[in-house]
Amino acid sequence: MAEFIGAPWSVIGDPSGRTKLRRLARAAWLCLMEARPVVQVVFVLRYVVGVGLAIDQPVNLLHVALGALAWWCAIVFAYLINGVMDVEEDRHNGSRRPIARGDLALPTAGVFTAALALAALGIAWCVPGLVGWVAVFLALGWAYSASPFAAKRHSTSCAIVVFGLGWTSYAAGVTAAGGDMGSAVPVVFASVMAAWMALVGAVVKDLGDAEGDAAAGRRTFAATRGPQAATRLALLGAVLVGGGAPVAAAIWAPEAVPGAAVLTVGAAWVTVECRRLRRSKQGDRGARRSAYRAFMLTQYAANAVMLVVLATH
Template sequence: MLDLRRRTMAETARLCWSEARPSVQIVFLLRFAVGAVSTAQLQQAPWRTLLGMAAWWCAVSCAYLLNGVTDVREDRANGSRRPIARGDLPVRTAGAVTALLAGAALTLGVLAGNGVLGWVAGFLLLGCAYSAPPVRAKQSSVRCAIVVFGLGATSYAAGVAAAGSGWSATGVVFGCVMAAWMALVGSVVKDLGDAGGDAAGGRRTVAVVHGMAAARALAAAGAVLVGVAGPVAAALWAPLALVGTVPLAAGAVWVVARVVRDTRRASADRQQRRDAYRAFMVTQYTANLVALGVLAAA
């Protein structure tokens, strides 16, 4: 009986981890790590930074598991294969784990000290605002972009706080540019493959209200704006951040190319329409990894 319970708990943990999107969890931890190494110097007790990172992982997992709990209708309409949508993870179980993760994030935030708790609480509130009533920012492209920018910015800020030192110009510029990449590009291209399910769920995104052509144009414009403005801002105010923002220029070209190719297809399926989102994800991974390596070496 005990072995059965352990296997059940392990399987539930695995399903929750999968529902909370491992690729997203990792990139949020990368943002946190970049924020930590962007400071002038690390604090005397690095274990506090590790506690802060653990708190951040719990907060991110909580936010994205909550998103899965509230997105069942849309995910099933879009043919998602995540655990809740396919019926392998009960909504009630996922909701209970969401609450546990929130409690763990706040507790670890207290233990990390240096103001990490405030950023953790802010992130959890933003995650709730994204998915749950009364805000439900995911219902609107504008509200979504605002909340997504906050989710990105708080991730870099939490890393700075956990390291026990103040912001540097490099951290400010790079954090803001990458948060803008999330808000102006990621929050738009993610809807290109999910417009059908979003409409079924009552969302009023640009893709649903104004059509796919308008959403593609907005995604391309956002990519060009951040891809150009990011390196320029780094060159003017934080040269060390330039090496991290240069990948955005290449990524912007990649995203635009994917969007244009999708436009020319007579009938692109959902996976093809998600090509621009994959380009967005690879770009932000590359930018954060390069920045992490350079800042850690510096």
Template sequence: METLRLCVQEARPTVQVAFLLRFAVGMASAAQLPHALARPALGMASLWCAVVYAYLLNGVTDVREDRANGSRRPIARGDLPARTAANGTVLLACAALLLGGLAGPRVVLWTAGFLALSWAYSAEPVKAKCSSGRCAMVVFGLGATAYGTGVAASGGEWTATGVLVAGVMSAWMALVGAVVKDLGDVRGDAAGGRRTVAVVRGPAVARALAVAGAVTVGAGAPALALLWATPALAAAVPVALGAVWVVARVLHGARREHADRAERRGAYRAFMVTQYVANLAMLAVLALGQPLG
């Protein structure tokens, strides 16, 4: 049980919850809601196993970077052997596919896609984490597949609201989260041989890219919602407000040249809180039975 607890801790519980929220929003946004709970429960369990697999694999492949960055997660601090964690990823991938198969063919296909993208993010030959461009594409896919798994588990189909929310929130992950995360990890990423924008071009360029991404998604989300699916404003408005917060944190960090890692990660925390609020707000609107666009 202690090993399981450490594996779950290594896989970042706050991120696990964020992915389960995406699943729930995808399911609630579908044109048809399930009449029984078995398939959604199996689908959610399948995605949870896949998410823990993704971040446990990331921990196994990121030991050098995490230690250089001062991470206190179990593998970096030596409490969870990397070999044990690697064995755990095999079991988790098998469990994700088994549970997905029990939930139905559409669910297992989305789950398999999530697992493949997770491997591409952390491992050879793609190793998308080492390049900001590849990272953004894979991260967008991880977000989209989480929403897609929820739609599939509902037994229904995509709606305009579901497509828009999944697209906006996945873009928030790819264009904002994937960039601001690197601002606090430059030293470790360089030590691990990563070629992110922050490492290759410097933090100033990475900050400019983060601001551009936040402004693009923050302005585009409500505009698209008004044009295409007004219920999606429930997510788009928090994203717009969160974009202002992220920009403020990025600019604040630019003025603090010698800020510690916790302060350098202020923009990432703003990104995380924003996606929690946006998904929860969207889920609340859908649960209240608002008409789907």
């Protein structure tokens, strides 16, 4: 293990072909685990919903498949570079992801990060109109975690970047399917889902990590004001999105109402979890992540409902 951790290029220079392939496969697997599979899935789901929003016209399945591969590479890039840049915070917060626990070397992860960015751009060139969205997503992923921006360090900049990461995922799916992001349904649904990420997810994700984030110098709302104050901000975001999403959909994109309505239910759930946390005064890290779990499951449900609506339309 020590040899693997300390020698990022050993996966290339090992004299034994089988050993080299095993190490390369292990490094790739650890990179995938570092990049948070649950989050990868929901980002791909956003792309798939985007494709569904454009299926009222002929779709080139090869373009859709290549677009999905390019987008997945971009997603893994964004979350792998986040793991590389967040190692101090993750260790403070007791993370068990591969970099934090010492199973994946930072230089090794860096090599894979660069390769993923190049792969995402290269594959995207094969899909008309997609490379621009991929480039924007890669730039946002970099800006979220790395210098000179490191948007993760402040709640406002974090929310802005997170909104962009969500919105572009839907736009990429629409574009790969040959659709137009100028129409009402894609714009409204992408916007309300991205708002859910920015105003709710970007806040509740920090509730369980406030101490480690503060120790690493982050200036998020949870790190500077504490989890109790952050829950109030999350409650406000949940009310705004949960109340506003179905109204916006009803006015401008009635087809998106079922998916948007799920956010209202999810907002109520997040509210319950936040109020429970506030009553508990502090709670352990697991308890403080309950609102984040509610946020994540709501995302899955809203996108799944929208897929059903599009499939039966």
